[in-house]
Amino acid sequence: MTAAVVIGASAGAVQALSDILPRLPAEFPLPILVVVHVPSAPSGLTQLFSAKCAVAVVEPDDKEQIRPGTVYFAPPGYHLLVEPDASISLSSDEPVLFSRPSIDVLFESAADAFGAELLGIVLTGANEDGSRGALAIEAAGGQILVEDPATAYAAAMPTAALARCATARTLSLDAIADHLLGLVER
Amino acid sequence: MNTEPTPAVEDIEIQLLLEALALRYHYDFRHYARASIKRRLRQAREQLEFSTFSAMQDALLHNEGMVGRLLDYLTVQVSEMFRDPSYFKALREKVIPHLRTYPSLKIWIAGCSHGEEVYSFAIMLLEEGLLDRTMIYATDINPAALDVAKSGVYPLDRIASFTRNHQQAGGRTSLADYYATAYGRAVFDKKLREKVVFSDHSLVSDEVFTECQLVSCRNVMIYFDRPLQDRAVGLFRESLTRRGFLGLGSKETLRFSDHADAFTEFVREEKIYQRSDA
Numbered sequence A: 001m002t003a004a005v006v007i008g009a010s011a012g013a014v015q016a017l018s019d020i021l022p023r024l025p026a027e028f029p030l031p032i033l034v035v036v037h038v039p040s041a042p043s044g045l046t047q048l049f050s051a052k053c054a055v056a057v058v059e060p061d062d063k064e065q066i067r068p069g070t071v072y073f074a075p076p077g078y079h080l081l082v083e084p085d086a087s088i089s090l091s092s093d094e095p096v097l098f099s100r101p102s103i104d105v106l107f108e109s110a111a112d113a114f115g116a117e118l119l120g121i122v123l124t125g126a127n128e129d130g131s132r133g134a135l136a137i138e139a140a141g142g143q144i145l146v147e148d149p150a151t152a153y154a155a156a157m158p159t160a161a162l163a164r165c166a167t168a169r170t171l172s173l174d175a176i177a178d179h180l181l182g183l184v185e186r
Numbered sequence B: 001m002n003t004e005p006t007p008a009v010e011d012i013e014i015q016l017l018l019e020a021l022a023l024r025y026h027y028d029f030r031h032y033a034r035a036s037i038k039r040r041l042r043q044a045r046e047q048l049e050f051s052t053f054s055a056m057q058d059a060l061l062h063n064e065g066m067v068g069r070l071l072d073y074l075t076v077q078v079s080e081m082f083r084d085p086s087y088f089k090a091l092r093e094k095v096i097p098h099l100r101t102y103p104s105l106k107i108w109i110a111g112c113s114h115g116e117e118v119y120s121f122a123i124m125l126l127e128e129g130l131l132d133r134t135m136i137y138a139t140d141i142n143p144a145a146l147d148v149a150k151s152g153v154y155p156l157d158r159i160a161s162f163t164r165n166h167q168q169a170g171g172r173t174s175l176a177d178y179y180a181t182a183y184g185r186a187v188f189d190k191k192l193r194e195k196v197v198f199s200d201h202s203l204v205s206d207e208v209f210t211e212c213q214l215v216s217c218r219n220v221m222i223y224f225d226r227p228l229q230d231r232a233v234g235l236f237r238e239s240l241t242r243r244g245f246l247g248l249g250s251k252e253t254l255r256f257s258d259h260a261d262a263f264t265e266f267v268r269e270e271k272i273y274q275r276s277d278a
Helices: A013-018 A045-052 A103-117 A131-139 A156-164 A173-185 B009-025 B034-047 B053-062 B065-074 B085-099 B116-127 B143-151 B156-168 B226-239
Strands: A004-009 A032-036 A056-058 A070-073 A079-082 A088-091 A118-122 A143-147 A169-171 B105-110 B134-140 B153-155 B179-182 B185-188 B196-200 B212-216 B240-247 B263-267 B272-275
Touching (some): A004 A103, A103 A131, A143 A173, B065 B143, B105 B116, B153 B156, B156 B185
Parallel strands (some): A004 A118, A143 A169
Antiparallel strands (some): B153 B185
């Protein structure tokens, strides 16, 4: 059973997420936490995807309780972490792999909070962020989906995640969206 | 039958380590947001080369040198001068006109870390002609960070971003007027800290020490859990004069606080609140 979804994306993120998030119905029952590497505040991601999506899209404040059917974008300049009680905490700790927010930081804390009930998705990107976090999700018994590097805008990030996680599945963006919709039907 | 799930060994070890730190050295991190404290403890364990948190706890209890090293991992020292320039711009344009009406001012910078925020306030107040009648209380729990704050010395490579922020914050002169450079470092003018009292104060365990018109505590409470956030906001509420101001970090909110009713949003988008209770 999946209780929550985490997604990490970097270079090419907006296009890739545009193939996935707008396909989710308003009643999608899971929370989705997303880290996208953005250079500066404001990122504009929340406005952009609110306009395209049926699900609620927010940039959370510190200590918000995670709700189903909501997409949470990490605020620029902050790491996004999940607490054991499924609330959000933000941090302004130093960047990890030059990034704040960091995909690894989200994935590792979410793996601690949701264990085997977490689905992690690594999308396009030109760095290695996310691979360490994906490994933490795998170790906690969760599932990993990775965008097919052959068709990704930037292959480095998916490739790094696949190299680290033996159980990760490679899928196209369409198939990733289908997989999320499949979680609803079950 | 007890249906509580058994915590992971690592979580038990972390709990015990934090207990040891609180009992032995009175640094109490037990009510810090667990996800980020765990991340930083894992970093410390890796870099200080302990195989487990239990081993780290053993060293901490029996070797006084360990506490300072651990503290540097547990307290975050990430800031810059005029961080979030729009916050300082809002203070300058909307809060300072109110502060001007007081014959003397007290400002509390809680969790001042290396002092970037302290010097930012001092410069802004100087530019607004208010520094002479202001006392700034700058507090933190980390003595090493307070020493850096007192020195007012920063690496020269940080000055470019400080300067940009100062301009965007509505700075009236050049930031270069306030520091001298030597040996690759920028030393901020002593005059800026003549009215600053640096002191050791914990939002976890200490009480209110003064009455003030403004509290600025930004990106400190994101590291606390909800009950500890409530304690901290309670201290600010108690410390503030009627109609006093509270400035928080850009993603911090009083929405979830026990004290939400005691404050109104003064500049909503900059998280500047005003004490509104009697």
